[in-house]
Amino acid sequence: MNSTPALLPADAPWIVIKFGGTSVSTRPRWDTIARIAGTHRKQGKRVLIVVSALSGITDQLKAIGEACADAARCRAFYVGIVERHHALFDDLELRSRNALDGWLARLDQLLGDPRRPAGVLSWQAELLAHGELLSSTLGALYLNATDLATHWIDSRDHFRCEALPNQSEWGRWLSASVEARPDPAAAAALAARGDVFIAQGFIARNAEGMTTVLGRGGSDTSAAYYGALLSAEAVEIWTDVPGMFSANPRQVPDARLLSRLDYAEAQEIATTGAKVLHPRCIHPLRETRVPLRIKDTNRPDLPGTAIGWSTVQTAPSVKAISSRKGITLVSMESISMWQQVGFLSDVFAAFKAHGLSVDLIGSAETNVTVSLDPSDNLLNSDVLARLCADLEQFCRVKVIAPCAAITMVGRGMRAMLHKLSAVLAEFGALDVHLISQSSNNLNLTFVVEEGLADTLIPRLHALLIRAEAMRVDDGAVFGPSWRELAEGAATAAPAAWWRRRRTALLELAAAGTPRYAYDLDQVRTQARGLTALGAVDRWHYALKANPQADILRTLHAEGFAFECVSFAEVEHVRRTLPDLAPERILFTPNFAPREEYRAGLAAGVRVTLDALHPITEWGADFAGHDILLRVDLGSGRGHHDKVKTGGAQSKFGVALDEIETFREHARRHGARIVGLHAHLGSGILDAGHWRGVCAQMASLAERFNRIEILDLGGGLGVPSRPEDVPLDLAELGAALAEVQRAYPQFRLWMEPGRYLVAEAGVLLARVTQVKRKGEVHYVGIDTGMNSLIRPALYEAWHAIVNLSRLDEPPTDLVQVVGPICETGDVLGHNRRLPPCREGDVILIAEAGAYGAAMGSRYNLREPAAEVVV
Incomplete structure (x- = not known):
């Protein structure tokens, strides 16, 4: 062993580092503890290591307590505990087992204690304390063997528990509380002994000097008590997750790491169910203003969660x-x-x-x-x-x-x-x-x-x-x-096309803003991804998403047919593509006047009906024609109520209980129902959704005589937020193929819109003004909801960047707003941008769908012009 290094100066700061059961159960984990403690020591800090019992040991000790009347069962659990610690001793390649066996002998004595058969609470507390006494003893032996001079201390010498008013007897022994406060004399006494210490979590003594325990999870609390006692620079809780999350990440994979919290928020999150941190450990640190960090033992390079005093903005938000x-x-x-x-x-x-x-x-x-x-x-x-x-x-x-x-x-x-x-x-x-x-x-x-x-x-x-x-x-x-x-x-997504073409877009903005810019290569990429799915017999582009002529020509060249929701759209696509066969146009009006249905039939396009009224009141118009029937399967999907197109609260489709009435009138008038159509909503990223829709429709279609086509609608989602997982096209293709094999008599149609064009379009605008009101920072641009109404209409989220300062760090939290005289004229809430200046070019992404198509001249402001890059 190397010679012991000189002690640090008396005023060297303390760091308290706590490790849970899984972090002290194997030799590689103890190597990590040695590395973390050694790094702090080299940085000039005294280190106090707090450890839990080996994983599962407290449960075994508790099992002894529960089986207290059965001596044989207690002995069996004891043997397992001995074997577990001896195995780790051997794995750590330690020499003398005297200290470890001393604690195991004391545990053995407790099995013969006269208090055992009755499970007396004082006996249970002594029993449960042995998990940490054993693990800390092993840890001290191993850390010293690695040349990290480490002193073992007994936490019961430093923590005196106090009975709370109205506290039960059980609580006084097995869920005790300690009033921790700074103790400069105790800190100085430890500093005089050395620089690195190891102690137990979970245990304390009462006023009579008898052992008590702090309740499950009490090792976190012990670390906090030490942090307060030593007025530590920080307390670090090392665990098997990177920190606190916005939800339980094992339930919600898209839960986000909470980088920073204040004490009160962390207390609430811990108290209301988060398992990463024991709720009691916040209070002593808050009172003494000692910062707390939650770190990942497996990935110490991750920043984790920092908890401190007023470390975050006070603007209202759910954490x-x-x-x-x-x-x-x-x-x-x-x-x-x-x-x-x-x-x-x-x-x-x-x-x-x-x-x-x-x-x-x-x-x-x-x-x-x-x-x-x-x-x-x-x-x-x-x-x-x-x-x-x-x-x-x-x-x-x-x-x-x-x-x-x-x-x-x-x-x-x-x-x-x-x-x-x-x-x-x-x-x-x-x-x-x-x-x-x-x-x-x-x-x-x-x-x-x-x-x-x-x-x-x-x-x-x-x-x-x-x-x-x-x-x-x-x-x-x-x-x-x-x-x-x-x-x-x-799994990082490829860079968006507009990042590669930044220079061209800045030049385009110099010629005038606001302006929509479209990249046709991106349209082709999306289209080819869909046409590669062999299970779909025909793809229709939903024209309402973006009727820009070059986009229509591009999709026509890729083999797409077209879906129109007004006869004006039918006329537009026919003017743009004069050679397009009428049969390649699907007309799906909703609450349209009778004249539009007649015009569609006269033009020879496919017509869809989605209500009883047209067939009951104008049935003669459809005599001798093939029609599609849009049905409401009873529920809707989508990120917002205003994009859900199924269920009683949606105006689309014939209800299931009215289908037979529709069929009866169709037969009476000689109209042939050759296809069923269903579209339940937009922005859906779950590929399994269409398997369910297809199976429902196929089952329904078997009640008809002439159904040839099942139109599954659109709604294919486009990831916009950082946490969104892209739609898995391979999974979608496999799901549809599975249903197609079960129902080979039907042709499958789909009619995506936003999926094809959203990512191909960006909205370019210039910063006009910046403003602060209290803690709120506004960045104004030269267009708003008159060009892009989606955020105001259904809380749609679009990525927003300062294209002029794309390489600068986004340090400012801002609201991106337009010039329209409406409170709702907000294009992006709480976005991180670099400091913006008048004239900077702002880019709003995923704007190729329902952007220009929904533009207006509200406030008599012209919406953004369109150009193909």
């Missing part, structure tokens, strides 16, 4: 959505509680008497409902029955369980309600037992049936992102997604 299962609700109802003084005091006295803490509360004139969180209560059926018996003296009691509490966390939740309409709508069809909005304005919680949580959380997270309630583009708060971290750079 995370989480869930807690195992929630029990107690509903208390009585007409006599109305204006009754002391009613709540009486009922809460019952909770106090049974040692139960209340989490959430909701009240009405005749009802009070509260939740009990199992993580803070020793809750079992006997305790609950005794509680209900006491409460029934005052009111009728109903227990609702098991439930889940779903919580959105962020600053200024009350100011966020207008952005949560889509989220709130998700709860509209559910049985919500309780809604609670925290008094600190940091969370909004819904309590629902437990079985709903796993499917609800991913949907709600996606809706929060799309409503920009989560500012996913704010790099100061939201980092990469779990999926991006897991898959790495290999």
